[in-house]
Amino acid sequence: MEIRIENLQMRYGVKEVLSIEHLRFEQGKTYGLVGHNGAGKTTLFKSITNIIATYSGDIFIGDANVKEDNKVLLNVGIVLDGMSVYQDHTGWFNILYFSGLRGEHHEEEARRLAVELDLLEALEEKVSNYSYGMQKKLILLIALLHNPKILILDEPFRGLDLKTVAWFKEYLKALTKNGQTLLISSHVQNDLETLCDEVVVIDKGRILESIDLVEERKTAVRLLLTSDNHGVATILKEYNFPFQMNKEGLIKLDTANPLWMEVYHQLYSQEIMITEMSKAPVLADKLN
Ligand SMILES: Nc1ncnc2c1ncn2[C@@H]1O[C@H](COP(=O)(O)OP(=O)(O)OP(=O)(O)O)[C@@H](O)[C@H]1O
Structure with a gap:
């Protein structure tokens, strides 16, 4: 399902917090x-999911305006950072409770996800005994359980161990292959770089730009580490070949440039070896 936002304005008191014409x-x-x-x-x-409804403008999920037809939100799963569940009850209680609210029951799927998340045993315990990361896993499990058509995740990886983050990223990649729509906020650029098709930059409530990572990934910008990076820089300057040297001394250039083959032969003839060549991250460059 798609989400469409038109003329959204949101204020807290006199402070304008969101002003989005179209998204x-x-x-x-x-x-x-x-x-x-x-x-x-x-x-x-929160506005998309009607947790906040004091905005002006319209938000559509599919054809439904969420303010007028909030049943459409049954298609949406949301995990907000700092969200909580019932602390004095077990993980299982929370899973059954929140599934019941939706009129659904997916015990087998819950069990499968709990195994993947290494949470199955803990589900018998009270949530108050859980670590922050375990609570986050439980909240994610509950959000994933009903297989929502739209999944909104606010800082989903914060507090999770590396193994869980890796599992979760693969899980999310598989979801979009099935046509699900994902919205993810994160302060970790690498997380978004590896997962997203597009990154929307927001500043003081306004959309500054939208970066199409799919298009950006098609370019052939590479980072090189060589046996003599300064020697390479000298050759590149002789050829007027555009490049940058980053803080770590890596050379960034576009190997799709027609001059690259000539430069490459020149490096070879001067016995300069390319020891490493990797795709340059797109997002870090765009945002910094
Ligand atoms: N309940 C509230 N009452 C008043 N102002 C609020 C409230 N919630 C958020 N704000 C203000 O709204 C603005 C946007 O906050 P929001 O939480 O949406 O930012 P964010 O981009 O998610 O930030 P972060 O990266 O820190 O999570 C901030 O200036 C914040 O102070």
Whole structure:
């Protein structure tokens, strides 16, 4: 399902927190949302899911306006950072309770996810005994359980161990292959770089730009580490070949440039070896 936002204005008192003329999240794509603290990411997520309804303007999920037809939200799963569940009850109680609210029951799927998340045994215990990461896993499990058509995740990886983050990223990649739409906010650029099709940059409640990572990935910009990076820089300058040397001394250039073959032969003839060549991260460059 797609999400469409038209003329959204949101204020807390006199403070304008969101001002978005038009924004569309297409079905089956993964979107990242980046912005400084207080930029409005969480407020946007809360508005889309009707947790906040004091905005002016319209938000559509599919054809339904969420303010007028909030049943459409049954298609949406949301995990907000700092969200909580019932502490004095077990993990299982929470799973059954929240599934019941939706009129659904997916015990087998819950068990399968709990095994993947290494949480199965803990589900018998009270949530108050859980670590922060375990609570986060439980909240994710509950959100994933009903297989929502739209999944909104606010800082989903914060507090999770590396193994769980890796599992979760693969899980999310598989979801979009099935046509689900994902919105993810994260302060970790690498997380968004590896997952997202598009990254929306938000600042003081306004959309600054939208970065199409799918297009950006098609370019042939590479980072090189060589046996003599300064020697390479000298050769590149002789050829007027555009390049940058980053803080770590790696050379960044576009190997699709027609001059690259000539430069490459020149390096070879001067016995300069390329010891490492990797795809340059797109997002870090765009955002910094
Ligand atoms: N309940 C509230 N009352 C008043 N102002 C609020 C409230 N919630 C958020 N704000 C303000 O709204 C603005 C946007 O906050 P929001 O939480 O959406 O930002 P964010 O981009 O998610 O930030 P972060 O990256 O720190 O999570 C901030 O200036 C914040 O102070």
